[in-house]
Amino acid sequence: MLFNTIDFVIFFIAVLVVITIFRQRRFQHVFLVIASYFFFYFTSNYLIVLLIFSTLLDFYVGKSIWNSKSIQKKKLLLSASLAGNLGLLGFFKYSDFAVLQFNLLGEFFDLTSDIPLLDLALPIGISFYTFQTISYTVDIYRGKLKPSESFKEFALFVSFFPQLVAGPIVRAKHFLPQLREKMENFDSPGKLKQIILEGGNLKLGITIMSLGFFKKVFFADNIAPLVDQIFNNPLGMESFTVILGAIAFGVQIYCDFSGYTDIAIGAALILGFKLPINFNKPYFATSPSDFWRRWHISLSSWLRDFLYIPLGGNKKSSGRTYLNLLIVMFLGGLWHGASWNFVIWGLLHGGYLAIHKIITNKFPILKNSRFFKTKFGVFVSIIITQYFVFLAWIPFRVHDFEQSLYAMQKYVLLDFVWERTPEIISDNTFSFVLIPLFFLLHIIAYKKSNIRERISKMKTIYWVGFLIIIMSLILFFFSGNAEDFIYFRF
Amino acid sequence: MMTSYNKTITILSVLIAFAISISLLTIILSDHHNTNYISIEEEKFYSQFFEEDEKKIFILGASPVNAINAEIVNNIVKKTDEKFKIYNLAKGSDDPDKRKDSLEKIINSNPKIVLYGIGYRDFQEKISVNDFSDTKEVESILPVPHDFFEEYLLSELRFYDLELDYLKNPKLSSFQIIKSINEENIQENKDSSELILDKDHPLRTPEQTQNAYVKKTDDYLMDIAEKSKDSLERYGIEPAYKNRYSISLNNIIERLQENDIHVILFTYPHHKYYLENVPEDDKEEFLEIINNARNKYNVTVKFFHQEYSDKENWSDLIHIFYNYELEENNEDSIQYSNDIADLILNEIKENVI
Numbered sequence: 001m002l003f004n005t006i007d008f009v010i011f012f013i014a015v016l017v018v019i020t021i022f023r024q025r026r027f028q029h030v031f032l033v034i035a036s037y038f039f040f041y042f043t044s045n046y047l048i049v050l051l052i053f054s055t056l057l058d059f060y061v062g063k064s065i066w067n068s069k070s071i072q073k074k075k076l077l078l079s080a081s082l083a084g085n086l087g088l089l090g091f092f093k094y095s096d097f098a099v100l101q102f103n104l105l106g107e108f109f110d111l112t113s114d115i116p117l118l119d120l121a122l123p124i125g126i127s128f129y130t131f132q133t134i135s136y137t138v139d140i141y142r143g144k145l146k147p148s149e150s151f152k153e154f155a156l157f158v159s160f161f162p163q164l165v166a167g168p169i170v171r172a173k174h175f176l177p178q179l180r181e182k183m184e185n186f187d188s189p190g191k192l193k194q195i196i197l198e199g200g201n202l203k204l205g206i207t208i209m210s211l212g213f214f215k216k217v218f219f220a221d222n223i224a225p226l227v228d229q230i231f232n233n234p235l236g237m238e239s240f241t242v243i244l245g246a247i248a249f250g251v252q253i254y255c256d257f258s259g260y261t262d263i264a265i266g267a268a269l270i271l272g273f274k275l276p277i278n279f280n281k282p283y284f285a286t287s288p289s290d291f292w293r294r295w296h297i298s299l300s301s302w303l304r305d306f307l308y309i310p311l312g313g314n315k316k317s318s319g320r321t322y323l324n325l326l327i328v329m330f331l332g333g334l335w336h337g338a339s340w341n342f343v344i345w346g347l348l349h350g351g352y353l354a355i356h357k358i359i360t361n362k363f364p365i366l367k368n369s370r371f372f373k374t375k376f377g378v379f380v381s382i383i384i385t386q387y388f389v390f391l392a393w394i395p396f397r398v399h400d401f402e403q404s405l406y407a408m409q410k411y412v413l414l415d416f417v418w419e420r421t422p423e424i425i426s427d428n429t430f431s432f433v434l435i436p437l438f439f440l441l442h443i444i445a446y447k448k449s450n451i452r453e454r455i456s457k458m459k460t461i462y463w464v465g466f467l468i469i470i471m472s473l474i475l476f477f478f479s480g481n482a483e484d485f486i487y488f489r490f
Numbered sequence: 491m492m493t494s495y496n497k498t499i500t501i502l503s504v505l506i507a508f509a510i511s512i513s514l515l516t517i518i519l520s521d522h523h524n525t526n527y528i529s530i531e532e533e534k535f536y537s538q539f540f541e542e543d544e545k546k547i548f549i550l551g552a553s554p555v556n557a558i559n560a561e562i563v564n565n566i567v568k569k570t571d572e573k574f575k576i577y578n579l580a581k582g583s584d585d586p587d588k589r590k591d592s593l594e595k596i597i598n599s600n601p602k603i604v605l606y607g608i609g610y611r612d613f614q615e616k617i618s619v620n621d622f623s624d625t626k627e628v629e630s631i632l633p634v635p636h637d638f639f640e641e642y643l644l645s646e647l648r649f650y651d652l653e654l655d656y657l658k659n660p661k662l663s664s665f666q667i668i669k670s671i672n673e674e675n676i677q678e679n680k681d682s683s684e685l686i687l688d689k690d691h692p693l694r695t696p697e698q699t700q701n702a703y704v705k706k707t708d709d710y711l712m713d714i715a716e717k718s719k720d721s722l723e724r725y726g727i728e729p730a731y732k733n734r735y736s737i738s739l740n741n742i743i744e745r746l747q748e749n750d751i752h753v754i755l756f757t758y759p760h761h762k763y764y765l766e767n768v769p770e771d772d773k774e775e776f777l778e779i780i781n782n783a784r785n786k787y788n789v790t791v792k793f794f795h796q797e798y799s800d801k802e803n804w805s806d807l808i809h810i811f812y813n814y815e816l817e818e819n820n821e822d823s824i825q826y827s828n829d830i831a832d833l834i835l836n837e838i839k840e841n842v843i
Contacts, residue, residue, distance in 0.1 A: 197497060198493060198497075199493045199494075199497045200496070202497055202500050202501075203496070203500045206500065460499055460503055463503060464503045464506055464507050467503065467504060467507035467508075467511075468507045468510050468511055471507055471508060472514055472515070475511055475512070475515050475660055476515060476518075476519075476660055476661070476664045477660070479659060479661045
């Protein structure tokens with residue numbers, strides 16, 4: 001079920017109405033679990049069994065790990081959880097990719113065997129909920145989290161519909177206490193809390209959701225035609241067109257993904273749950289590491305805590321640190337999709353992080369430079385960082401290797417040709433105009449901190465005016481087709 | 491108490507904002523809806539003064555119908571009666587849903603015959619703009635809740651029954667309004683003599699043909715067939731009873747016949763690589779749509795979609811190549827035009843038009 005459809009609107013209103021009418025807390029929690037499963041089933045049909053499998057596996061493995069005295073047994077149980085979750089993910093997401101590579105290798109060595117592809121559909125949200133449940137069992141293994149006593153509570157943590165299909169990846173230690181009456185009773189579950197729709201959360205939640213829909217429907221979906229025209233086949237495009245396409249796609253994917261996250265966060269907030277923020281103005285990042293502290297924060301922190309740090313992080317030698325960065329970003333790229341273009345994207349970012357570390361280690365004067373602390377210095381850092389960030393968006397968007405390489409060459413080695421670009425802009429005037437408009441609004445949001453809270457605290461009449469403007473822009477520029485969220489495919 | 495009051499105010503605010511937004515949308519777009527898919531050139535064409543005794547024959551459809559050479563058809567048909575004149579009014583990306591917008595203007599132009607060229611794409615749900623991924627959709631083994639909603643709850647709100655067409659694509663309507671305001675401003679600035687309609691200035695006459703396409707090789711055609719295979723499987727043809735394009739086509743036929751205009755349906759040529767990739771159930775749905783129209787409205791139907799599939803001269807999988815400035819490679823488009831002329835002649839003969 002896409003967020004930007006009438007189906008979701010009806011579903012969400014129905015959930016709110018039922019939660020408001022039936023205040024018995026046990027019913028509310030069970031109802032939310034059922035509603036979340038229904039939400040998942042709506043899109044994924046019979047593949048709901050995978051969600052159920054992951055939930056059951058990690059609930060019982062988590063308890064067993066906690067209750068086990070033997071380190072060996074704990075390790076074995078953890079391995080079972082990892083194997084189960086990563087096995088599911090690997091099978092559904094990467095088996096055809098592996099088969100394809102095997103067949104290509106076979107062709108290269110003139111082998112006659114050609115293994116047929118399984119042609120599996122990707123279960124929606126699998127990349128997200130498997131990571132979520134892995135974080136649960138690992139935190140229990142590390143002794144940082146006590147397992148949930150209640151299956152209902154755990155099932156709701158895994159399947160909670162606002163964040164089920166595309167994150168944010170929520171940690172159990174942040175979410176489970178929110179289900180309990182006394183949040184400070186972290187160690188003893190106690191009573192489940194009653195879900196009440198509170199006025200402040202309702203208004204803020206609606207504000208955040210409306211901004212999410214605005215980013216997705218008004219910006220992302222309307223910039224998409226320009227991006228498609230440039231990147232569906234960029235061969236022959238001139239440099240300025242490719243740069244325009246890279247910027248346009250950067251804006252599209254940010255608005256699409258952060259728009260989805262806003263809808264998820266807003267919906268959860270209305271129900272009384274706080275989900276972690278997933279974006280913090282990434283296009284104002286001043287370095288590659290700063291970018292990853294601002295983009296898809298729940299994934300980057302997951303990779304840091306469950307991959308980078310176990311590999312040694314930056315505690316070992318410099319060479320090992322750089323290698324760890326490359327490995328983590330390689331896997332981060334692969335997580336996005338079973339395709340070499342995502343791997344290239346990941347490796348590019350890994351390279352950026354490693355090179356940035358090398359430069360700051362070799363030239364500490366740069367790190368402490370007063371210039372980079374000035375406004376102009378910050379501006380220069382942003383421009384340099386974003387130049388590389390938008391370059392990396394090219395392989396993310398262009399799946400064909402030859403086309404991707406061509407486009408990246410055109411991005412880096414300017415040809416200074418200005419023939420087709422005006423025509424492309426003219427064919428997509430509206431999409432083109434949205435790009436500077438986005439950056440203008442983004443700068444305003446950057447300068448005015450907590451803009452969402454400020455909007456939600458406006459006087460009622462101004463708040464209604466804000467909603468009218470947002471809703472009108474969404475409705476007037478809605479194409480009639482509810483476009484997929486890009487990150488639903490991961 | 492305060493919390494309840496705040497919640498009530500919040501909910502009311504949302505409802506008021508939504509009501510105002512929808513009202514604005516309705517007021518602004520529904521008024522301009524009838525110009526949604528009509529260009530300035532079409533406006534000029536339909537508002538010109540035709541000769542009184544001229545027996546007009548309009549050919550409608552999307553760009554695959556462009557290859558019909560109106561001059562060739564005209565020369566053949568005129569042998570029966572000098573008063574006949576052929577107008578090829580095909581336009582890119584057209585479909586029955588869009589064509590409905592110019593229906594009244596077509597009727598008011600009083601043609602004797604309307605030929606409507608259709609193909610698979612006219613009835614498919616259109617391809618998503620974000621369709622750059624290779625994700626496969628989940629097959630529905632268990633009951634699908636969405637179908638339940640659509641059939642029992644949303645069927646009452648079907649836009650084509652409630653004359654809420656502007657809600658199907660508000661973005662396009664908005665663009666058309668902006669464009670028409672812009673073009674009106676440009677027209678106002680022009681010398682007034684340019685606004686006098688030239689009666690020999692239709693969209694496409696026997697005297698005007700466009701040579702927009704390039705002939706492609708077999709390898710190229712095979713390559714694009716392979717690339718478009720997933721899209722054909724993903725964006726199929728819905729059953730006739732809920733296919734909005736089929737419903738629009740039926741509305742068009744019905745309205746034309748109410749105004750004593752003869753209607754001929756024909757399926758335009760498709761390359762064999764395209765036909766090989768169309769899912770079987772889509773082929774069945776397509777035939778069902780056409781047979782429904784034929785049986786319900788007793789219209790003449792001619793199938794060309796398979797007849798040219800092995801021919802040599804194609805620009806892509808659904809466009810027969812034509813370029814009348816060249817002497818070669820036009821044999822298939824000429825044959826296509828001749829076949830259309832024969833179709834018209836039969837209709838004239840059988841119905842004594």
